[in-house]
Amino acid sequence: MQQPAPGDGGRAISSLYPPPASLAAEHRVIEDPEWSLATVPHLTDLCLQHIIHNFGKNPVLNRLLPEHQRKVLDRLSTDVPLAVTANLIRDEDYWKRCCTERWQVCDISNYGGSWKRMFMERHLENVVKRFIPNSTDPNQVLELIPLCKDYVRKLEVDQFLPPLQVDQKEEMDDDDTGSDFGDDEVSMHHYDIGVLITALPHLEELHLTYGMKDCGMNFEWNLFDFTHQDCCNLAVALKKCHNLKVFKLTRSKVDDNQTRLLVRNLLDHPCLVELNLSHNLIRDKGAQAVGKLINCSRLETLDLCNNQIHHEGAQALAQALAENSTLTSLNLRLNCLEDKGGEAIGHALLTNTTLKSIHLGSNNLSEPTATVFSQVLAQNTTLTNINFSCNHLGLDGGKQLLDGLANNKTLTEFDLRLAEVGQETEYLIHQIVWANREVARLGSLQNAPAKPL
C-alpha cells in the first residue's frame, strides 16, 4: 500500500493524456526510476484483495486453494458481519484476531481452547447483557441463534437489564404516590432467557446473575428483583436443556418458592452435575427442596453458600446426604446451621462414602459439632477437605477433633482458622494433615510415573 498501485497510476495518467494506456504506462516507466515490475502485485493477490474487500457481499473461501484461503483469512477484516463468517470460517487465527481486537483479556482456557467458541459465547453474552425488554428487538438475539448455536457451550450472563426507564419513572411516581401497589412487578420482568437457551443444543454451562452492574447512584432495590415470572421462564427452559451440566444462579435474590420451582423442574435432570445457588435468599424450605434434588439427580457439586439456611434446612440436607452416593462437594458457607444442623450433617457423614469436600465455615458451629466430627474423622475415609473456619469450636472442640484426626490418613486439608481451637491444637492438626498430604502427594507421584511404565 505504500506504493500506489500501478494500475491506478496508469489509469490516472491515461485519463490526463488521451493516448492509449500502454503508452502512458511506458511513459510512467521512464519517469519513475524507482518503479519496477517487481512491485506489481500478482493477479492472484489482486483477486484475493478483491475477495477480501467484498467478503461481506460475496464470501468466497472454500473454493480457494488452501494457501489462498490462508491469505484471505489473514487479511480479512474483523468487521465482516457475523452472519457471513460464523458458519463459514473455522480458522482459529481469524477468531483470535476478532477476540483480541474486541476484548483486552482473553483467557482461552475457559473456553476449551477454542477462539471461535470464545468469540461466539462472549458476543452472545454481550447481546443478552444489553438486552432491554420491550425496547430492544428480540430478533437481535434470535438472529444470532442460528449463527452461534453450534459453538456455544457456556453462557455466563452476569447482568440482566430491567425494562425501560419509563417504567422506572412510573415506578418512581408510584413510589411517590403509594409504594404499596405491587403490580409493578409485572413490568419488571427481565429478558426471557428460555428462548435462547432452549435453542442452543450444545449448552453445557449456564451462569446467570439477575442484577445490574455499575448502576452507581441510580440504585434502586427493584433493579435487582428476580421476579416470579423470570423464575418460571428459567425453570421451564432449564427442563428443556438436556445437555446442561453446570447451572449457576447467584446473587439473584432467589427465595424459597423460586428455589422450589427451579428444583421441581431440575428433578431427574439427565446431565446436571453442578448446581450453584450461592448468595441468594434461600431459607430452610429451599434447602429442603435442594436436599430432595440431591438424591434425584446426578449432582456432584452443590454450592449454597451465603444463604439463610438454618438447622432445619441443614437437617434436610443431612438426611439427603446420608443416602446420597453422587455428591462429592458441598458448600454451606455463611449460613446459620448452628450446632443442630452441624450435628445432623456430621451424622450424615458417618454413613456417606462419596463426599470429599465440605465447607461449613461461618455457621455458628460450636463444640457439639466438633465432637460429632471427631467421630467422622475417625471413621470416614473419603473426606479430604473440611473447612470449619470462623466458627466457635472452642479449645475442647479442637482437642476432640485432634483426637479424631489422630488415625485419619485421608484428610489433606482441614481449615480451622479463626475457629478458636487454640494454636497448639491447630499446629498439631496441621502437622497431621501435612503428613497426610505428603503421603497423598507421593502416592500421586508414584502413580503418575507408574502409569507410563
Added chain:
Amino acid sequence: MSRAAGAGAGWRAPGPAPSDPGPQERIAARRRRMSARLDAKRRAALGEDAEPKAVEEEEQRRSHKEIEESGQRLAKLLFEGTQMVTNIQVAADLRETQRRAEEAELKLRRLERLEKEAKSGTARFAEITSRWALATERTIPQELWQLLDWQQQRCTRLLEQKNQLISDLQQELKNKDEQYVQAIKQQSDDINLLLERMEEQIRTMLKTYRHKLLQIEKAFELERRELLDSNKKKWEEAIQAHNTQELEYIHTRLRKVEEFEKQLKQLLLQDEEEYNSMKIQLEIEVQNLEKQLQQMKAAYQLTQEKLDFNLQVLRKQDEENAIIRSQQKRKINRLYTIFSNLRTKLAKQEQQFREEGQSLTTHCERIMAKCKVVQRKMRHFALSDSEKFTEVWLMNEEEAKGLMRKALDADFVIHTQQLGLHWEEPHYWFLNNVGPLGCYKAKRRATELAAQILTESSADRQEEEEREKEMEKVGSEGGGKENTMKAEDKVAPLRNICKKTAKRILELVSDESGFLLEGKQLRLLQALGRDDRILMKLDSIFGALGIDSEDDLHQLLDFFLQYKAREVTVRQSQGSPGGDVTDPAEDREHGGSSPQRDELKPPQSPPASLPSASIRTDDVLRILNAFMRDFNKPREKDESPKDVLPERDSSRDEEYWAALAHVIPQPVLKLWDALAAALEEYYNVLTSRATLLAETSVLQQQNSELCVLLEEYVSSRVNSELLCPPTKWMDLSLACPREAQRAPKAKAEML
C-alpha cells in the same frame, strides 16, 4: 556408561596385541573383540558389577532428594501462600458473621423497642381518645380549653416520642450508611490486600520455583560432572592401556617395516633393471611406431586433401548437377508444353496439309493438264523459234557477210590503192557457211546414225544420198558452204570408232538379237534388202533396248569395244600381241570430242584400233546384257531433257561469229592502225597548212591596209609641225614585211 566402561576394560585386556596388520589377522582380532564384549555383557547381567549400580542409585537418590525437598518446600510455600490469601476471606467471613450477629441483636432490640413504643403509643393514644369523650361533657370553655390544652400537650408529647423514635431510627440508618461506607472501604482494602498478597504470592512462587529449578539443575550438573569425571578417569585409563598397546604395535610394525623396506629395495633394484630393459625396448617400439604414425599421418593428410578436393569437386558437381537437373526439369516441362503445343499444331497442320495436299493434287492435275498444253505450245513455239532463229541467223549472216565483204573490199582498196600491194582474197571455211551451224547433228536418232554408219561403210553412193538429204533438210539457202559442212559431218558420226568396226558391231547386234523382234516383223523384214532389213531390225532392237539417241548408240559401241579391249588385254598378257595400229582419224578427232565422251573413253590405247572381227557372235548377247545393266543408270538421269526439243550446239556459233568478225586478220588491222595514225598526222599537217595559208592571206591583206594607213599618216601635215617628227627617229624602211608584221604583234601584246 559405567557398564560400557567396564566392558571396554574387559575386552581391552584379554585382546592379544594385533601384531600383523594383514586382513586375516584383523578379522581374527575383530572376532576376539566381539567375543570379549559378549562376555562382559554376560557378566554385567549376572550382577558382577553391582557396585557401580549402587553408586548410581546413590547418585540418583541425591538428585531425587533435592527434587523432593524442593517439592516439599514449594508445597509448604504454596500452602502458606494460599493460607495468607484466604485468611482475608476468612477474616471477612468472620466479620460478616459478627456483623450478622450484631445485626440480629440490634434488630431484636429495635423490634422490642418498636413494640414497646407501639404499646406505649397505643396506650397514650387510647388515653387521649378516651379524654375526647370528656371534652363533649365539658361545658365551661375554660375547662374545655384546659382539657384541649392538656390533650394538645399529650398529643405533642406522643408525637415527640414518635419523632424521637423516628429520629433515632434515622440516626441508626445514618450510622448504618456510615458503616456501609466503612464496610465498602474495608472490603476494597481487603480486595487490595488480597490482590497484593496474590501478587506477592505469585512473585515469591515464581522466585522460589526458579530458585529451586536452579538448585535442581545445579544438583544435576554436579551429578553429571562427577559422572563425567569418573568416566573420564576410566577413559584415560583405557586410553593409557590402549597407548601402551599401540606402542607395542608400533614397535612391531617398525620392525616389519624395516624388513619390508629391505625387500622393497631388492625388488626395486630388480624392477629397475627390468624396467630399463623394457623401457629401451619400448622406446624403440615407440620410435618405430612414431615413424609409422608420421607416415600414416602424411598419407592421411595426402588422402585427406585428395579426398577433400574430390569431395569439393563432387559437391560442386553435385551442385551443378542439381542446377542442371533443375534446369533440365524446367526445360523438360517447357518442352513438354511445347511438345503438346506442337502436337496440337501438328495435328492442325496435318489436317491443313491434307487439305492442302488434296487441293494441291487437284491443282497439280490442273497444272499437269496445263503443262501438257504448254508443252504442246512450247513444241510448237520451239519449231517456230527454230524457224525464226534460222531466219534471224540468215539475216544476220547476210548482214555480217555484207559487212565482211565491205571490209574485204576496203582491205582490198587499202592494199591496192594506199599501199600499192597485191591483195589476195582470203578463203575461210565460214565464208561459205549459210544458216545455223550443226542444227541436226545432235538431234540425230540412233537409228539414223546406225543407218549412216551402215551406209557410209557400205557404199559412197548411199552416203552421198544421205548427205544430200541432209543438205536438203538443213540449208536450202546456204548451198555455197556445202564443202565445209561435209567435212565436218564426216568426222562427227565416226568419232573414235572406225566405221568398219562400227558397222560390224551393228550387224552383229542385228543378227544376234533377233529374238527381240516380233515374229511378224521378222517375216515382213524378209522381204526387204539386206541393209534395210538390218536397219529395221536395229530400229526395233534399239526400241526394245531403249536406245534412243546418238549418244546411246555411241555408248553401246564403246561398250563393245571396251569389252573387246579387255579380252584383248587378257590375250596380250597371254603372249600374243595384236596389231597396235592407231587410227589417225581418231587422233584427229580427239581434240574436238566432247568431255562426256572423253570420260567414256578408256584411258588405254583406243579400242577402235582393234579388229572388229575379233568380236565373237557368242559374246554379243553377254555384252548386251552387261551393257543394259550399266546403261539403265545414266539413262534415268538423262530422261528429262530427252523429251525437250533436240539441243542446239551453240559452241561453234561464237567461233563462227568471231571468225566472221575477224575476217580481217590482226596484222592487217595493225597495219590499218598504223596507217590511220600516219594518215591522221598527215591530215593534221595538211589542216595546219590550210589554216596557215588562210592566216597568211589575212595578214597580207592587213599589211596592205596598214601600209595604206601609214602612208596617210606620214603624208599628213601634222608631222611637220611636230618638234621631233617620228619620221626622223623612225625607220620607215618597209623593206622586210616580216618585221612589219612583228611590230603590230608586239603592239597588240603591249595593249
